[in-house]
Amino acid sequence: MKRIFIIGALASLLIGANAQAAEKLKVVTSIQDFASLTKEVGGDRVDVMSIAKGYQDPHFVEPKPSYLLLLRNADLLEVVGLELEIGWLPPLLDQSRNNRIRPGQPGYLDLSNGVTILDKPSNVNRSMGDVHPLGNPHYWLDPVNAVRIAIQIQQKLSQLRPADAPYFAQRLNDFKIRINEANKRWLATMAPFRGAKVVTYHNSWPNFAKYFGLDVVGYVEPKPGVPPSPSHTFDLIQMMKANKVKAILMEPYFDAKTPQSIAERTDSTLVVMYPSVGGAKSGTDDYISLFDLNLSNLVKALRK
Numbered sequence: 001m002k003r004i005f006i007i008g009a010l011a012s013l014l015i016g017a018n019a020q021a022a023e024k025l026k027v028v029t030s031i032q033d034f035a036s037l038t039k040e041v042g043g044d045r046v047d048v049m050s051i052a053k054g055y056q057d058p059h060f061v062e063p064k065p066s067y068l069l070l071l072r073n074a075d076l077l078e079v080v081g082l083e084l085e086i087g088w089l090p091p092l093l094d095q096s097r098n099n100r101i102r103p104g105q106p107g108y109l110d111l112s113n114g115v116t117i118l119d120k121p122s123n124v125n126r127s128m129g130d131v132h133p134l135g136n137p138h139y140w141l142d143p144v145n146a147v148r149i150a151i152q153i154q155q156k157l158s159q160l161r162p163a164d165a166p167y168f169a170q171r172l173n174d175f176k177i178r179i180n181e182a183n184k185r186w187l188a189t190m191a192p193f194r195g196a197k198v199v200t201y202h203n204s205w206p207n208f209a210k211y212f213g214l215d216v217v218g219y220v221e222p223k224p225g226v227p228p229s230p231s232h233t234f235d236l237i238q239m240m241k242a243n244k245v246k247a248i249l250m251e252p253y254f255d256a257k258t259p260q261s262i263a264e265r266t267d268s269t270l271v272v273m274y275p276s277v278g279g280a281k282s283g284t285d286d287y288i289s290l291f292d293l294n295l296s297n298l299v300k301a302l303r304k
């Protein structure tokens with residue numbers, strides 16, 4: 001009798017485990033960094049896919065039919081917000097016909113809400129091709145914001161799966177411990193370069209620069225999303241010479257021709273900086289390794 005009971009209990013445990021495996025939360029993110037942070041918090045209770053890949057400019061993503069399928073089956077959609085995805089996500093979301101992940105629904109998480117946003121405009125001006133009309137949307141490139149993003153994800157996953165809340169809380173805690181350790185290393189690496197003047201191609205590094213004490217004195221783009229013009233490039237070169245700028249930071253998806261010639265004429269170094277997890281072929285598998293790689297490349301240029 002007792003043995004039958006035990007076998008029965010084992011069987012129901014196995015069925016329970018299977019049911020749980022089948023019920024993994026399906027999470028879709030707009031950028032790979034959020035997918036990485038969702039894996040940190042969600043562990044084996046979530047299936048996460050990102051639409052934009054880390055090697056793509058997240059402002060301009062080409063829609064594909066496979067994204068519709070992802071969105072149609074999603075329990076949760078995580079977005080950057082601040083109109084970063086405005087050119088590509090809203091039409092996909094409409095066509096996916098998944099009401100659970102629409103703005104305002106429990107399955108929609110705009111991560112710009114709980115973080116520090118820089119460059120907030122006093123009045124919104126969408127003219128002149130500026131793709132940052134509501135403030136700087138590249139806020140994930142800041143370790144403090146990464147923790148705030150992870151906390152928002154933990155709260156959302158716990159709301160959608162209350163039974164797994166203790167598991168998510170434990171994993172968030174583990175992540176906080178690891179990123180705090182990494183942070184000590186990063187701040188020590190960057191300490192000798194506080195106040196260093198740099199130029200960035202696109203205005204995607206203000207949170208990063210503020211955190212590590214870099215001084216961004218100009219941009220290769222005349223405005224975010226607008227390609228370099230000869231007159232702007234001329235002015236930039238004069239300004240960089242006057243300020244003894246040591247490095248130009250550029251994402252891998254921009255054309256290196258203009259920034260490379262600016263670097264040669266100003267005796268500075270062009271550094272490829274990866275703005276997202278998955279941005280490089282290797283070495284950017286998660287949020288912490290992304291920062292390790294970027295800081296190691298940056299320091300080499302600043303030391304010159």
Ligand SMILES: [Zn+2]
Pocket residue numbers: 059131132137138202203204224
């Ligand atoms: Zn941008």
